[in-house]
Amino acid sequence: MAGWSATDIPDQTGRTAVVTGANSGIGYVTARELARRGARVVLACRSEARGTAAVERLVGEVPGAEVEFVRLDLGDLASVRQFAATYEQAHRQLDLLINNAGVMALPRGRTVDGFETQFGVNHLGHFALTGLLLPRLLGTVGARVVTVSSGMHAVSNIDITDLNSERRYGRWTAYARSKTANLLFTHELARRLATIGSDVVAAAAHPGYAATNLQTAGAKAEGRRAAESFMRVGNRVFAQSADAGALPTLYAATAPDVRPDSFTGPALLGWRGSPATSWRARWALDDRAAERLWEESERLTGVVYEGLKR
Secondary structure, three states: OOOOOHHHOOOOOOOEEEEEOOOOHHHHHHHHHHHHOOOEEEEEEOOHHHHHHHHHHHHHHOOOOOEEEEEOOOOOHHHHHHHHHHHHHHOOOOOEEEEOOOOOOOOOOEOOOOOEHHHHHHHHHHHHHHHHOHHHHHOOOOOEEEEEOOHHHHHOOOOOOOOOOOOOOOHHHHHHHHHHHHHHHHHHHHHHHHHOOOOOEEEEEOOOOEOOOHHHHHHHHHOOHHHHHHHHHHHHHOOEOHHHHOHHHHHHHHOOOOOOOOEEEEEEOOOEEEEEEOOOOHHHHOHHHHHHHHHHHHHHHOOOOOOOOO
8 A cells, every 4th residue: 555646546448437526626626637548537516517527627627528417406305316316327337435624613504404414414415325226335346435525524423412513613614524424324334335245345535634725715705814724724735635635535546455443544653654554532432322323314414325324
């Protein structure tokens, strides 16, 4: 794993990947490098304008790349269902599902379906998407689901009795809880896949501190110009590039030795550097919490993972 880079990505010819949030940052780099190695890539993005522009940019950087944009709003379960139906009509296989899209440290808000925005987008949207695409994943030999979490998960465990932060809301606590939810989802998905003897690999990754627009979005949404400027300076001075930040995701998606329920991040203190096995908080490996979150997620989204019952 030491020194692993994008040039080490195995040939992806004949494989199909879905990358959420692929119009910019780590998602875009992930989609571009998979396409560069021959994968057919679906850019699943909320904005049609930005998604279409990303396709044009990617084809300009990787001539001959086989890529397409399909709209997906993870904050709207109807959009998630429409995306899954569109994908199933167009594609027989799904080799890689990269649950990358996310929001960070936003002011209190609600998704279309009434969920707290960070929990709804970062976890529930991806939970629903993965469940709806499960038949394609189970039907594809060697398929993988990679969910992008964060080292910030260590800030807070989930509160199973208050998943939507009704009692008290803190933007960073809510973000950390959503990232813990990503890891608990991966943990339980890997366990359930193993129970039925599936070779689908569920793994998690995180980018460390990578310079993307994720850091500034929350402050910008609230008009907190000083905070936005502070984040921009931090991105310039301390962060690694989006290209470097995408490496853990690409490793988890393509390296031959990736194990189920693994967590890959940057080697240097989880901050930057080449991919390495990453530390995670003990609560992110709690079997009972993972099971309860799964059950609540099925109830809240209405998406039941047929064939993966406990």
